[in-house]
Amino acid sequence: MATIFDVAKYFLEKLGPLSGRKLQKLCYYAQSWHLAWTGEPLFNENFEAWIYGPVCPELRAFHKEKDADIYEVPFEFFDEFNYEFTEDQLESLNIIIKDYGHMTPLELTDQTHIEFPWKNARGTLSHNEKGKTVITKESMKTFYKGLL
Numbered sequence: 001m002a003t004i005f006d007v008a009k010y011f012l013e014k015l016g017p018l019s020g021r022k023l024q025k026l027c028y029y030a031q032s033w034h035l036a037w038t039g040e041p042l043f044n045e046n047f048e049a050w051i052y053g054p055v056c057p058e059l060r061a062f063h064k065e066k067d068a069d070i071y072e073v074p075f076e077f078f079d080e081f082n083y084e085f086t087e088d089q090l091e092s093l094n095i096i097i098k099d100y101g102h103m104t105p106l107e108l109t110d111q112t113h114i115e116f117p118w119k120n121a122r123g124t125l126s127h128n129e130k131g132k133t134v135i136t137k138e139s140m141k142t143f144y145k146g147l148l
Contacts, residue, residue: 002083004045004059007031009078010085010093015101020063021052025108028054029100032117034092035137036144042089047135049121051128053112054135116143 034042047054121133
């Protein structure tokens with residue numbers, strides 16, 4: 001199975017350096033829509049409902065550990081990842097690039113903030129309150145499948 005790092009590398013390879021926030025949101029949408037389209041996760045890692053939208057702590061720690069500028073995560077950080085995606089996975093990733101790749105980090109954050117999976121995981125937390133509740137794959141799958 002792919003990891004979120006494989007997916008991040010693919011997006012960076014296709015789109016060039018991205019901000020950490022945009023990279024997180026693209027990976028989130030890749031996982032969400034792949035779940036909706038296939039019923040299967042693209043990768044095992046989870047997302048948490050942070051203030052600025054869904055964040056995968058492992059991905060955040062990975063590029064933060066390498067001292068990536070929050071505004072530019074380079075492709076080279078992910079050289080060690082060489083997963084061969086299936087045709088279904090590549091189709092999902094390329095649709096995400098087409099549908100979300102042009103959006104700014106702020107637009108992507110705003111989009112996740114109006115959608116059920118993030119809002120539900122945030123629960124009663126205030127806008128500026130830190131939270132680490134996992135956004136379940138089941139909530140992602142159900143919500144995005146309902147948009148088809």
